[in-house]
Amino acid sequence: MTESNNEKWINKKISRYEMLKLTGIGAAGIAIGASGLGGVIKAMSYNVFEPVADSIIARNKVDFYGKHQSGIVTPVQKNIYFASLNVLVTSKKELQELFKQWTPLVVRLMNGELMVDLTNNIRIPTGDTGEAEGLDGSNLSITIGIGPSLFEKLGIQHLKPNELQDLPHFPKDQLQQELTGGDLCIQACADDPQVAFHAIRNLIRLASGKVEIKWSQAGFNSFPAEEGTPRNLFAFKDGTVNPSITDGKDLNKVVWVDKGWLKGGSYLVARKIQMHLETWDRTSLKDQEATFGRYRDSGAPFGKTKEFDDFDVEAKDSKGDYIMPNTSHVHLARKSGARILRRSYSYVSGVISNTGAHDAGLIFISFQKDPAQFTTVQKSLGRMDKMNEYITHRGSAVFACFPGVQKGSYLGEALFNAL
Structure with missing residues (x-):
């Protein structure tokens, strides 16, 4: 990454011990509990970059840190890649470690960096799939949430908010099981479709053996030349009556949860609607x-x-x-x-x-x-x-989207602190 004179970065080198702990590599240098490509990826070291000041000059960058996650009241981008995931682990600690591992990588992706620094070792797969190399941040936002099913899977039903229930069956629903539900979701929105897809592809690749995609969908918006509301495929404007994303009081009434470990978060409803x-x-x-x-x-x-x-x-x-x-x-x-x-x-x-x-x-x-x-x-x-x-x-x-993350913290920390 090339720095401008106005950028200051701390290159936080992960110690060998910390790297082994994160990647699951034993003393002999072999990935533990991993197989195939996923094990190789986990065995690769990387540097984590964090800004030392809030004002970092980066092209088309959305800030990761804050009271709320990005991708909720972030100005709507042109593209989305949405993925609903099944969680394969049953240990609370394993999932916590995954969120800790994902957090600095999400920061890198939203900063317009490759998720993992490229390696000169051509005998192993690259740590980042590379299709976003040379592209800027493209206003990438990443939003992560957890579904009702995850609480039972991890045995933490007592922490599931009463509001987080599977949606009821509505008139005219013809839901397909393979497109319904999920333990986790990742919403990646960006002004470049490849940047959005790259983010989810690489986060899931790193978590091989811990999560798998249940269903996913790419989407797009087209905005008029002058500022205005995008049209859907029926040619009508979509989203006219939204609350203002700059009206904090209104957002507190409509969007933000104000209690429990989810305070500062929000509930995401996703529906795939076929238009005839x-x-x-x-x-x-x-x-x-x-x-x-x-x-x-x-x-x-x-x-x-x-x-x-x-x-x-x-x-x-x-x-x-x-x-x-x-x-x-x-x-x-x-x-x-x-x-x-x-x-x-x-x-x-x-x-x-x-x-x-x-x-x-x-x-x-x-x-x-x-x-x-x-x-x-x-x-x-x-x-x-x-x-x-x-x-x-x-x-x-339906998913409960975590509150925002402060520097030094990680995605979902409030939930794990409540255990």
Whole structure:
């Protein structure tokens, strides 16, 4: 890594003993409890770099340290790679060590560095897969959370927050088991898709034998030339009614957990939603707009002219009819009275076998201080939501995302301190 005159770094060399402890190598230099490529990777030493000052000049860098994890109220990037993981270890200590090991590596990735310094030894696999070499930070943010199933797997049910429960079955759900749930999640968002994928690929590669991917999904957003709200694959603006990411008081009401070991964290809901584009494309613009309750071009709610104009969900015209159809997505969501922070991305994954239809849709991500906020909205949409004619929910999961990390700490420390 090349330093500018304004950068100061401390090269914290890991001692041989500490390195052996982290990588699981015995005195004879053989990786213990590892096999294949994973064992080789764990056997490689690396340097950990940490800034000595908060003001570090780096290209397109998101700060890792802070009260909250990145990737929640971070300005939305152009790409996401989301992975739900199964945890293979059953020891609390092993999982704690994994989070301790991941933490400085996440810092490096978000700083735009390779996760592990390159080695001159060409006889072993490289510690970093290398596809992000030469790319900058790309505003990479990494967010890590744990699912309800992990607490039972580790025998720590007494620490599972009451709010962290599997989501109920909703009307029109057609969930696929292989796209549902998970013990851990990693959300990597970046302005370069390869940077996002590289981060998750390498974190999981390092944790070989401890975690495995259950399901994953890449996604993208496209922003207008001038600042504005991105459109989903139905061509409507997505995320208009979000709380402001700069309004601390509002975020405290909507997003941040304020109690227990999760204080300063948030709950992530992930839903993989297939959008039936062929059916939508045969629908008139009038019916499309009535489905959303917004005008497509401006994003304004029915009866208004601008995207962010407020509206009365009960307003009626001179004939006594609702100005906004009472089966529209916006009408039913607003009527629920609940609020969430949406952070969704579109996806395209080829075609559906035997039909030729696009396998495309929305990787819906929302953050809230209680998953009940999402459940309230989804129940309000229920069977009445006209959108149900054009979408099918295929995947679903909920995770508790750790609070932020202070220097000298590690991801999930508050949870392990509560043991």
